[in-house]
Amino acid sequence: MVMQAVMRALLQNQENIPQGSIHFRNGQVFYGVIQRLFPNQHAEIKMGVHKLIARLEVPLAAGKGYWLQVTSNEGAPRLKLLNSNPMSNNESTTNLLQQLGLSNDKVNQSLVRLLMNEHIFLTKEDIVNAVQLLKQSQNLEEGLQIIKLMSQRNLPYNEGVFKSLIASGNNDSTEHLLKTLQASLILEENQLDSTGKEILKLLKSWDVEILPNNRENALLLLKQSLQRTGIFYENTLLDSEQNHELLKESMKPLLVQFLQESQSIQSESKSIAEQLLFRMNGFQLLSSENGPIHHLLYEIPIKLGDYPSEIAMQWSGKRTEDGKINSDFCRIIFYLDLEHLKETMVDMQVQNRIVSVTILNSSEELKNLSTDMLPAVISGLKELDYRLSSINFKTPDNYNKQDSKKNRYHSKQSYNGVDIRI
Template sequence: MQSITSGQSVSSPIEIKGSTSLKNGQILFGKVNRIYPNQTTEVQIGHQKMIATLDIPLQAGEMYWFQVQQPNEGKVVLKVLDSPNVNFSSLKGAAAQLLSHLGISPEPEAASLAEYLLKNQLPITKDTFLSALQWVKTADAVEYGLSIIKRMILQQLPFVEDVFVALLAQAKGEPFHKLLSGLQQQLQDSVSETSVKLKGVLDSLHVAKQDQLQQTGLQKLVTTWIDSSASPELKTGAFSLLQKTGFVPMGITEDGFLEKLVVESSEISGSTKNSVTDKLQQGLQLLSDAKNGTLGKVEKVEYSLNRLLNGLDYVEAETSTEIKLIQQKTISTEELSALASRLLERTFAEASAGNKIAGADIEVNDLIAHLNKDTEKVTESKGKVTELLIQSLKRRPETLSVTNAEKLVLTQVLETEFKTIDFTNGASVAQQLKEWTKMLGLQLEHALANMSGDGLEDLTKDLETLKPLYLNF
């Protein structure tokens, strides 16, 4: 029950050698060790001892409830509180006595708070207790609320509700991008000048937008499925999600779907507007020829496919009778699907590599369309993927009917989507943090403090950032 500063500014603390500060109005539970003349006593609070002046004579060796009064010539003045007829040999009994002294009804939340403050030896005044009790009741989880009260007292933070609410949000561990997404959602219907600017800042901070996920969500599932470096669990989860969203027919296996792509490629003729899609189409037709045993001018399927992927021309070669006999053999489904998967991985990687160029994502969309030529089905699938990602982002597992492998894929897609910085590059990290600091408006006070007549233009820029815009709104 050692006393520490309560964070209240109503009175100056009384410094006691060997202990922490006491403040007027605090309630303490302690033992009288020795009695000195003029009602001066050695009182022990927890492990700390102090010399105090008491308002009435007491008996050495007994335990009492005390309340700190105004100082008297530098000494601690303690008022003795009457102990109600409650057994204080236990923590619950001591908490009940405390509530009685404070004049507070012994409801469950109040009893829990009293026990927590006593157990952690935190200072107690009626004002701080009532405030803490109100805040804890509003917290989603009592344990969060109690730990935050302790943190506010120990770190001497302002004992006000706004600080409690902010720390509660932090304690829940909600991702920053999720908080920003929630703010953006609340601003959707607002058309004021400030809110429009605020939404623009949120967009620049890479807040998740439905149309953004609409464009990239399905692509991420496909590339995860065909990624040769991905774990079997991820690949299985991604393919399963492609089936659940209607992009891939239900009931078909991965090998079966790849074989279907190869077979259907023979029905497509002509070239497209971009080279990557042409490369995919040529590769699938090559594998179709291999499946049918009509290779003609190439010696090996894999050799020819590699030349195609590397942008090289076919090599005409004289083939021996033995090689021709090998060529006539039917390629197995496993071999065919492995080559088709490699073809998809390489072409999607090539298209994605150019995504930093404006409009380059068209190539990826063309590849998507090549895998499923039903445009309505693809649009529907994109919508379903987006909905799954949004629900996963909002952490609403009850609305998702997905397996653990599928949840793993959704989590990875979102992490990739929000990854905006290469943490292996120190210069990149430093530059990104500087940009975020500016956009978040964390330098607002510094800018105001150092404002000069010639710096009004720069100050205007500082006011167009998240913090000042949010405060203004």
């Protein structure tokens, strides 16, 4: 489906967030290429977007690549040369696995090639853990991309994080998993504990609620869905002003409790609940801070009239000094599954409360159909102290051609001039 394809693209776009300076850890292994040699045994080493100046204690050749390992991170970091002679990629991969005492199998080879090509820094322990995670993955290439994302986000290489990121990009949407969980709980209703019954009660109440489709009710449903999914419940626990009793009516904390109470039980409901929780956690992990820029990504089910749907939202912008979202300057992208228009994307950019909107949909008639609604949009924004500057309508083909010419997040090259000894 188009919606799931968009979500996978979102996950890939998250990888392009620019990285900061290098922070070495003892035992990290990485692949670097000698760019230039300088007097007094110094050289410039390039590792992806990073460059550093190092003092050489062994002769190296310009233009060649080497495997290096951090042996000391106190004062001027020290790097151990793992292969003294330049080798072909295959030879270099085999050599590193031998150096680390790892078997020369397909999974290990693929991971080492990822480290080389993507300039990823991992310790031997990280590599061993990453290999174990990859062996659990049904798709090796997908698993490698998740390992890459984990390294860029400095996330721990554990099963929970890995499965959460996998779940955030798969074809089972949050709305679909909720429906499937409800059907499974109904079949197992006689065997459910109190938490399972609470989850089923919440799902049933969510399923029957229908409100007239207007702006006020749409906003109310959106707020209710955020509260009912409980995707930000960890933050609520830390906020003493929040009503913690509401957590009992939220899906995510109920799922956590349900899985804790059924650790020794194998059931279809437990498996679905686990996948749903992984997906919720995955979106939370994809949300990030990059210096002053914050990225928030989530997916919630919602009913538009009697049509069950979902909204995926990506927000990028800065926070104010008191930690609140700066609504004057931001970018918000909505992915909607509508009853008649089907998959629709709304890309809204706000600069000093001036709003420009791009609507992506496969219908060529959407622009004409929306003409009568534009005055209400302009008026509604004006009530909120915003001014609409433009609305553009595009089909997926036209949007992709233009969007491919620019990166949503621009990579920046960092340069370290520390005194590093090899």
